[in-house]
């Protein structure tokens with residue numbers, strides 16, 4: 001009988017080894033667990049020209065602009081000049097929940113504060129989105145998403161002040177520019193949040209260290225370069241490779257590349273959530289790939305490639321999408337030897 005023959009035994013064994021349906025429930029579970037940790041590799045290509053992308057700077061891209069919006073662990077690469085380049089690495093739920101909660105608690109209000117300096121990311125200039133002080137005044141040197149100055153309607157004076165649409169985007173940590181409101185402001189300094197809300201700033205540092213840990217693990221080469229440059233000065237967040245963290249509240253970015261950060265560095269994005277919303281995926285439309293980065297997830301991304309967000313669609317009445325981008329400001333190195341106290 002086939003049942004007891006050696007051949008049948010062999011068949012049964014190979015069935016056990018290769019087929020999921022031949023497995024016991026517990027080993028099926030183990031496999032699922034293993035697979036969920038598995039890192040998917042995706043190879044992408046530049047599908048749209050650089051000229052086209054430049055033309056679209058400051059404009060929004062919907063989810064139909066992407067072939068894929070990933071929501072599981074993956075590494076995304078492309079080949080250029082015979083080299084394999086990393087576009088992004090994405091890891092689900094790697095930031096401890098306790099630190100995420102502290103992040104929301106300490107940073108939500110600060111991120112809500114509007115600023116006019118996010119350039120293309122804040123979208124094409126729109127009269128209704130301009131800062132109050134510029135409304136009703138004649139703008140000078142008007143570009144697609146920035147004006148160079150404005151003429152005061154009260155006294156006719158020209159105020160040189162680069163401005164764009166308001167956005168709920170702020171920075172914490174250190175900054176490598178003087179404060180335009182203070183004559184004697186030093187070239188490198190603490191940001192307003194870190195200088196004025198010391199307790200919250202201190203509480204949030206373990207979260208920033210946790211972001212750094214992921215950065216080091218996933219993109220070690222760039223981390224090494226960025227870390228050593230960051231530690232050339234005192235303007236560095238503890239033992240991390242970061243000088244600064246951008247915090248965005250429920251804000252959809254338009255097509256942009258980040259500026260002011262170290263070219264050899266990498267962008268490190270974490271999202272913290274409250275309530276429910278859909279969308280808000282972070283995408284690279286030139287490569288037609290996006291990422292649905294959610295609460296506690298970590299996304300290492302090449303912020304020097306064009307990126308933007310899909311629309312954020314509220315589900316619950318109140319919701320929070322707080323995104324944190326940790327990086328090193330490149331001019332910080334010019335403040336070698338300077339003390340910030």
Ligand SMILES: O=C(O)CCC(=O)C(=O)O
Pocket residue numbers: 121246248251253258269280281282307308309323325
């Ligand atoms: O919130 C995001 O997903 C992206 C944020 C971003 O690109 C930025 O702040 O420069």
Ligand SMILES: [Fe+2]
Pocket residue numbers: 121253256257258303307
């Ligand atoms: Fe960005």
